[in-house]
Amino acid sequence: DTEVTQTPKHLVMGMTNKKSLKCEQHMGHRAMYWYKQKAKKPPELMFVYSYEKLSINESVPSRFSPECPNSSLLNLHLHALQPEDSALYLCASSHTGTGSYEQYFGPGTRLTVT
Amino acid sequence: GENVEQHPSTLSVQEGDSAVIKCTYSDSASNYFPWYKQELGKGPQLIIDIRSNVGEKKDQRIAVTLNKTAKHFSLHITETQPEDSAVYFCAACSGGGADGLTFGKGTHLIIQP
Numbered sequence: 001d002t003e004v005t006q007t008p009k010h011l012v013m014g015m016t017n018k019k020s021l022k023c024e025q026h027m028g029h030r031a032m033y034w035y036k037q038k039a040k041k042p043p044e045l046m047f048v049y050s051y052e053k054l055s056i057n058e059s060v061p062s063r064f065s066p067e068c069p070n071s072s073l074l075n076l077h078l079h080a081l082q083p084e085d086s087a088l089y090l091c092a093s094s095h096t097g098t099g100s101y102e103q104y105f106g107p108g109t110r111l112t113v114t
Numbered sequence: 115g116e117n118v119e120q121h122p123s124t125l126s127v128q129e130g131d132s133a134v135i136k137c138t139y140s141d142s143a144s145n146y147f148p149w150y151k152q153e154l155g156k157g158p159q160l161i162i163d164i165r166s167n168v169g170e171k172k173d174q175r176i177a178v179t180l181n182k183t184a185k186h187f188s189l190h191i192t193e194t195q196p197e198d199s200a201v202y203f204c205a206a207c208s209g210g211g212a213d214g215l216t217f218g219k220g221t222h223l224i225i226q227p
Contacts, residue, residue, distance in 0.1 A: 002160075004157075030212075031212030033212075033214060035214075040220075041219070041220075042203055042217035042218060042219055042220055043158065043203075043215075043217055044217075045214035045215065045216075048212050048213070048214055049212075050212040055212060056212075056213075056214060058214070090157055090158070094212065096212040099146075099165075102148065102160055102163060103148070103160070103215060104160060105150075105157040105158045105159070105160075106157050107156055107157045108156075108157045
């Protein structure tokens with residue numbers, strides 16, 4: 001089973017709202033990722049967690065706040081977003097170790113900021 | 115950082131014909147090259163990958179080739195079917211352990227019946 005689940009599927013929020021995106025995997029992966037994908041563009045890396053610790057932050061604005069409460073869960077907390085933050089937010093997971101490993105993606109959360 | 119170029123941006127082929135998508139990368143440290151298929155409204159699906167110590171890999175109708183010297187890799191789909199219609203992304207990764215992927219801009223593959 002290579003399933004990564006994400007909730008909610010769709011989210012509409014105002015610029016003053018606070019919301020959270022959730023991601024879950026039960027493949028025993030210890031690396032989890034957030035990507036952002038704008039329409040007709042490739043996914044762009046935002047954050048990487050390795051063994052529940054933030055290991056990569058691609059200079060993402062502080063209005064995006066990631067959290068990895070345990071090895072199966074990954075959250076993305078959203079606050080004071082801008083309309084240009086509207087996008088598909090993808091979660092992925094992989095094994096980690098001395099080599100590069102397959103990353104499996106969830107279906108994404110389509111976020112609209114009004 | 116890594117830069118991945120992907121061509122063509124759109125590819126239309128007749129059902130049953132072959133399709134080839136090409137990518138080049140810039141970072142000689144990159145050692146892992148996956149290909150993803152993304153259908154409308156879905157997340158990217160890993161379809162095949164290749165590591166830098168291998169020159170070619172095949173899985174049924176799909177194959178990937180890697181030329182490390184030239185820093186390019188290609189996806190080959192034979193006997194194309196309507197369900198192959200999607201956007202295909204190549205990607206490269208240079209890290210060990212957990213490292214993010216750098217994606218090409220994508221190829222919209224259209225299979226004409």
